[in-house]
Amino acid sequence: MSCDLAMSTFQQETSHLSDEYHHQYNNMLQAESSGESNLQHPDGNSGRKVSHEMQKPDPPAAAAAPPPLRPLVKVLACFAAIGGFLFGYDTGVVSGAMILLKKEFGLNTIWQEMIVSVTIGAAALSALFGGIFNEKLGRRKVILIASTVFTAGALMMGLTPNKELLLAGRLVVGIGVGLASMTVPMYIAEVAPVHARGRLVTLNNLFITGGQFVASVVDGAFSYWPWGWRAMLGLAGVPSAIQLIGFIFLPESPRWLIDHGQLEKAKMVLIRTSGMEHWEDQYQQIVQDAENTKRDYGDGSIFVRIFRTPPVLRALFVGCGLQMFQQLAGINTIMYYSATIIRMSGVKDDSTVIWLSAVVAFVNFIFTLAGVYLVEKVGRRVLTLSSFTGVAASVLFLAVAFLLIAESSPDIDVHSTDKCSIYSTCDACILTDDCGFCFQTLNKTIYNGTCLVADVLHGNQSLDGPCSQTHLLKHESEWAYDYCPSPYAFLSFIGLILYLVFFAPGMGPMPWTINSEIYPQWARSTGNAVASTVNWSFNLLIAMTFLSLTELITRQGAFFLYFGICVVGIIFIALFLPETKGTRLEDIQELFEKPLCCGPSSLRKANITDAHESESSRPLLSSDVEYK
Numbered sequence: 001m002s003c004d005l006a007m008s009t010f011q012q013e014t015s016h017l018s019d020e021y022h023h024q025y026n027n028m029l030q031a032e033s034s035g036e037s038n039l040q041h042p043d044g045n046s047g048r049k050v051s052h053e054m055q056k057p058d059p060p061a062a063a064a065a066p067p068p069l070r071p072l073v074k075v076l077a078c079f080a081a082i083g084g085f086l087f088g089y090d091t092g093v094v095s096g097a098m099i100l101l102k103k104e105f106g107l108n109t110i111w112q113e114m115i116v117s118v119t120i121g122a123a124a125l126s127a128l129f130g131g132i133f134n135e136k137l138g139r140r141k142v143i144l145i146a147s148t149v150f151t152a153g154a155l156m157m158g159l160t161p162n163k164e165l166l167l168a169g170r171l172v173v174g175i176g177v178g179l180a181s182m183t184v185p186m187y188i189a190e191v192a193p194v195h196a197r198g199r200l201v202t203l204n205n206l207f208i209t210g211g212q213f214v215a216s217v218v219d220g221a222f223s224y225w226p227w228g229w230r231a232m233l234g235l236a237g238v239p240s241a242i243q244l245i246g247f248i249f250l251p252e253s254p255r256w257l258i259d260h261g262q263l264e265k266a267k268m269v270l271i272r273t274s275g276m277e278h279w280e281d282q283y284q285q286i287v288q289d290a291e292n293t294k295r296d297y298g299d300g301s302i303f304v305r306i307f308r309t310p311p312v313l314r315a316l317f318v319g320c321g322l323q324m325f326q327q328l329a330g331i332n333t334i335m336y337y338s339a340t341i342i343r344m345s346g347v348k349d350d351s352t353v354i355w356l357s358a359v360v361a362f363v364n365f366i367f368t369l370a371g372v373y374l375v376e377k378v379g380r381r382v383l384t385l386s387s388f389t390g391v392a393a394s395v396l397f398l399a400v401a402f403l404l405i406a407e408s409s410p411d412i413d414v415h416s417t418d419k420c421s422i423y424s425t426c427d428a429c430i431l432t433d434d435c436g437f438c439f440q441t442l443n444k445t446i447y448n449g450t451c452l453v454a455d456v457l458h459g460n461q462s463l464d465g466p467c468s469q470t471h472l473l474k475h476e477s478e479w480a481y482d483y484c485p486s487p488y489a490f491l492s493f494i495g496l497i498l499y500l501v502f503f504a505p506g507m508g509p510m511p512w513t514i515n516s517e518i519y520p521q522w523a524r525s526t527g528n529a530v531a532s533t534v535n536w537s538f539n540l541l542i543a544m545t546f547l548s549l550t551e552l553i554t555r556q557g558a559f560f561l562y563f564g565i566c567v568v569g570i571i572f573i574a575l576f577l578p579e580t581k582g583t584r585l586e587d588i589q590e591l592f593e594k595p596l597c598c599g600p601s602s603l604r605k606a607n608i609t610d611a612h613e614s615e616s617s618r619p620l621l622s623s624d625v626e627y628k
Helices: 003-015 017-033 060-064 071-105 109-137 139-159 163-191 194-221 228-234 237-247 254-259 263-274 279-297 302-307 310-328 331-336 338-344 350-374 380-407 426-430 489-503 510-515 521-576 588-592 603-613 622-626
Strands: 435-442 445-453 478-480
Touching: 071 109, 071 139, 071 163, 071 194, 071 228, 071 237, 071 263, 071 331, 071 338, 071 350, 109 139, 109 163, 109 521, 139 163, 139 228, 139 237, 163 194, 163 254, 163 510, 163 521, 194 228, 194 350, 194 510, 254 263, 254 279, 254 521, 263 279, 279 521, 302 310, 302 521, 310 331, 310 510, 310 521, 310 588, 331 350, 331 489, 331 521, 338 350, 338 489, 350 489, 380 489, 380 510, 380 521, 426 435, 426 445, 510 521
Parallel strands: none
Antiparallel strands: 435 445, 435 478
């Protein structure tokens, strides 16, 4: 789908909207006066009884092909998905920027983890409170707030004079990312037609991976200058400013408008997004759902209503579980620390490391495209299960790769007298912040290996010994601060690629896509807020613990741990995740009536039966087939 093509027709469509709406309204009045129509008026009142001919359903052949997406829907999805681009850019840019930031500010492991983690922590909190903001202000205003905050944070990071203000800028950016991450999928799901909902919500994840790829290219382009990290971090403000300007002119979600009594505005939006032939049936379904909710639940606490409604509570359990396992599978270990993992695999040159990270991000982007295609072909459940199985195999491959790298680690030949002298191999030496491995080579044979105290403030050198700045053997020695030379180094890079080949089509987008559609309207903001907070919380846990975990149980131990978690996640998905493909948002709650899921739902069959049973009591619109 083309955002540019959609935008070119947007203004023309908007300018004729009012006349088109009133023309349809007058036609329905005339039809009612002649006794030939029972179509609902824009004010929601029914007309007279329809003729027998009007009650006949459309021929199956006519209903088989869904209508094409209207230009405004494409514009809405593209501008909303810029929020996903910002999410991805921030995730990706920090990986390459960290290499330069370590040298600029002399960052140790704690500071590195803080710079990554403060954004995630802020995102977790803002995602949680984002549910309240979405319910009170609407999806559109929250996206406007998120893009404004993100723009301010990007400027702070690009202009910061010290690491403390850099940390503050990362916190501000996290607030914007958290608000956008829980709002954008929900907004797209609520404006999208049912036949394209999965594809359009997955578009948000395509933008996330696109943002990660663009970030890696920017990292590579600016990696040759010590100040390049400023450009890497500051350029994030450009797409957020574009989103801010675009959403000034875009409408609110029709479901939110109906839920808050703004019926006329909702009708206008539905006409623009669904077309004159299909908007009315969709409008009546949403209104009926809102009325049923108020009748059944009143205006009490949403959390109390969720816990008193077993299907919704099960949906929340599944949604939170998906977000949790997405993070515990280690994806943001891969994305945040891809450059570090490549460095650990033995690649020495900074720019080479960053460009290899760009290759990793490009693979992520390309295979997310496959997910956009497959989500409406094979369904959410099959795609998620097959994806997670491949992820588990890839994590196991990475664990074995790092095990082989550790087993082939060079020994320490020359022991120093400082605190780094306790280590006997290169692998043990470089897992400590304060130490690095100094060695010499002859015909690819390593000798005179020494573990020395690192001069973190001045980059690639030790404080003393052969790899120090003033030593006579400086130019004959090599300094390995966060990697060890190994013949198996290439395996970790292959493992990264395999991981993303399997993760990108399914486990990347599906937790967000599924969460955007499994809650009823009254619980959608809260459900997405809670699930997004779970995602960011476990994201924070992984980001804060990965480097420390590698020091505690080694790199291979960390990935063996992630593999075990993946196995548990596969079992969880097989037991609890139903198929939501092709089901209206208003009907998905029925999928969670049973505690366990054993495959695709029979809801469609039930809907067809209901339609035949009610055919004598109401006309069957051509759009009924489309939205069931």
